[in-house]
Amino acid sequence: MAKKEEFKKVFTQILEPFALGLLALFFILPVVTVMNLTPITKQIKKIDVLGVTTQDELVLRLVGGQHEIFSGESLNKIDETEYAYSARIGKRGADSYSKPILEIQNNTEEKKVLSFWGQTLSNTRSKIYLQEKETPYLLQDNTGETYEQKISVLPSEKVIIFLALENLSGVQFSELFDMTITVE
């Protein structure tokens, strides 16, 4: 009888961690599945029957991904030459922040020039600029004044544009940033 009790005790001690693990999986698996089922936005490349891309145009894509400060990004094509980009800039401390926002692929045979004009609705004394490689392009200065910037993309070149901002003091609320991109 004592042996049976001993066996039961050891058996329970071995099984208990597995039972707890199974219980945790009971909650974790649905969460992972739901995250898998969350739809995302992505442009599908148009591929012909031979598997060769037939796009011979300028392609703008959102880089996407998660960021502590920049969220809710969207890129909409207004017409053949104009795009609208918007993002929410969250509350932040006095610091510099940046995030890759756009991937521009020039599939044409000629150089393309894109002009960028963006601003926030409220002036939070933030300096907002775009950055391509090491070059900054100022869009809005500390006083809220806006500037139009032009970036050239050579044939077959792919560039990544970063959105960057600098704050000398903390900002305790989030704000919307809108930018118009025009292909010249």
Add this chain to the structure above:
Amino acid sequence: MIAGKAIGIIVPSMIYDLEFFIENDIEGLTSIQILFTDNNVTLFVNSISNLTMFLFLAVPTLYFIIKTSIYQTTLQNPRTLVKITKFNILKWVTKKDVTFLHIFIWTSFLTIASIIVIAHTLQGQTYSWVGVSAGVASLLSIWGTIRTFELETDKIYPKENSYY
């Protein structure tokens, strides 16, 4: 939870004839991506699917909590007994097919679903009213579960000294 999310994606896509693609890429925890080509469509579908997932959990949970609360109140308050007899729902209420464990498990999943919906709302992937509704209903169900737990423990350790 999973069925709610899947139905919430498939049904609006069929109703509004929305084109979507499925891609297999291992990115962090996810291995399957459901892709829409437009941001506004993604936001709409994700909001509807989150709302459907949430309602699939919230409706039964609130049903269980309300039923158990009425049942427990009936035992303690003759007025409630008279009322439910008047409404002819005595048979429904007294059918003891819901236990505290049922309510606890449903509320746990509802809370997890709410956390996912609120996280999506904060990331700008879901309409804010969906996130707010999820938060409020989740808090209500947690409160209901705690109340049910109190009523259940009252049966074992009644508050009134005269029962001892």
